Amino acid sequence: MPEKPQPLKHRLKQRIEAGGPITVEAFMEAALTDPDDGYYTQRLPIGAAGDFITAPEICQIFGELIGLWIAEVWQTMGAPDKFRLIELGPGRGTLMNDALRALAVAPDALKAAELHLVELSAPLRAVQRATLAKAPIAPIWQNRFEDVPTGPAIIIANEFVDALPIRQFVRLESGWHERCVGLAKEDALIFTHCETPLDDPEKLIPTKLRSAAIGSIIELRPAARHLIAEIAARARMAATAVLIIDYGHVRSAPGDTLQGVRKHRYADPLEHPGETDLTAHVDFAALSDRASTEGLAVYGPLPQGQFLLSLGLAERAERLAAGATPQQAALLSSSARRLVDPAQMGELFKVLAIATGNNPPPPFT
Numbered sequence: 001m002p003e004k005p006q007p008l009k010h011r012l013k014q015r016i017e018a019g020g021p022i023t024v025e026a027f028m029e030a031a032l033t034d035p036d037d038g039y040y041t042q043r044l045p046i047g048a049a050g051d052f053i054t055a056p057e058i059c060q061i062f063g064e065l066i067g068l069w070i071a072e073v074w075q076t077m078g079a080p081d082k083f084r085l086i087e088l089g090p091g092r093g094t095l096m097n098d099a100l101r102a103l104a105v106a107p108d109a110l111k112a113a114e115l116h117l118v119e120l121s122a123p124l125r126a127v128q129r130a131t132l133a134k135a136p137i138a139p140i141w142q143n144r145f146e147d148v149p150t151g152p153a154i155i156i157a158n159e160f161v162d163a164l165p166i167r168q169f170v171r172l173e174s175g176w177h178e179r180c181v182g183l184a185k186e187d188a189l190i191f192t193h194c195e196t197p198l199d200d201p202e203k204l205i206p207t208k209l210r211s212a213a214i215g216s217i218i219e220l221r222p223a224a225r226h227l228i229a230e231i232a233a234r235a236r237m238a239a240t241a242v243l244i245i246d247y248g249h250v251r252s253a254p255g256d257t258l259q260g261v262r263k264h265r266y267a268d269p270l271e272h273p274g275e276t277d278l279t280a281h282v283d284f285a286a287l288s289d290r291a292s293t294e295g296l297a298v299y300g301p302l303p304q305g306q307f308l309l310s311l312g313l314a315e316r317a318e319r320l321a322a323g324a325t326p327q328q329a330a331l332l333s334s335s336a337r338r339l340v341d342p343a344q345m346g347e348l349f350k351v352l353a354i355a356t357g358n359n360p361p362p363p364f365t
């Protein structure tokens with residue numbers, strides 16, 4: 001059976017033929033956010049019918065504990081009369097729906113919250129609207145984080161940073177070269193590198209990675225640096241707290257972590273652009289360093305399992321199981337265990353908090 005047309009892949013090939021190889025960052029940006037054929041602009045990626053599943057979809061306790069975290073952080077911020085509750089990349093709206101249900105235990109915090117969802121995808125916005133139709137707060141959608149009005153803010157970013165485009169650099173005998181996507185003789189997309197080495201690698205390549213072995217690949221995420229800078233700009237005007245939950249590493253190190261996922265299986269990142277989820281591991285050390293440089297307090301990262309258990313996951317699971325059928329209790333137990341088991345999501349996923357002031361958010365105390 002002939003392969004179905006891939007308009008984005010065709011346009012990317014035309015672009016490369018006309019101007020030469022494009023950077024990994026440019027490829028990732030087009031594959032994920034192209035207005036006509038981008039992965040996140042045209043698809044519903046999350047869930048059994050999509051390509052991957054996230055923690056809020058696995059177990060309701062995840063979002064409920066985030067809701068309780070929001071309530072406690074609001075108190076440490078001085079209980080402002082109004083604050084922006086912001087979620088970056090809210091998926092199907094499940095996390096926020098569960099969080100708002102739990103936030104009902106703190107009615108004053110719930111009353112003070114103004115909900116902003118930062119989401120570009122029209123299909124996902126439609127799902128979020130349905131999921132949150134009966135929520136106690138009506139969402140306000142924004143295309144960009146910068147569009148959210150200033151003021152005290154609590155920001156949640158679950159599996160958001162990993163999808164921000166990366167730049168890759170490879171060290172060759174001739175120096176550091178930017179890694180690119182080009183065309184093979186067979187007209188297939190392939191990884192290659194810019195022929196000319198970087199003129200000033202000291203301006204781009206972190207000092208601790210500059211002497212990596214020949215053949216090493218390092219990854220930088222300019223969009224994450226920009227996000228932290230935007231958060232810091234807000235934080236200089238009003239109390240701000242951020243919770244970043246994602247998969248990644250706690251120390252900066254060489255390595256090619258770019259990966260594609262399609263229909264719940266790993267896939268070639270170049271084979272079906274616009275139809276494959278593209279992500280790369282989050283460098284939590286780089287995020288922490290950037291936030292500290294911007295004058296923000298940084299807490300963690302903690303393994304996701306430790307974070308959730310410290311917030312009371314086991315106790316919440318026990319209470320829910322007490323009122324459930326045996327079948328429901330078994331499903332709840334396996335779902336909760338998946339979130340905290342070191343062999344599943346408990347260690348790979350990390351939790352980083354960034355805040356203003358001197359009061360560590362729970363459970364970083």
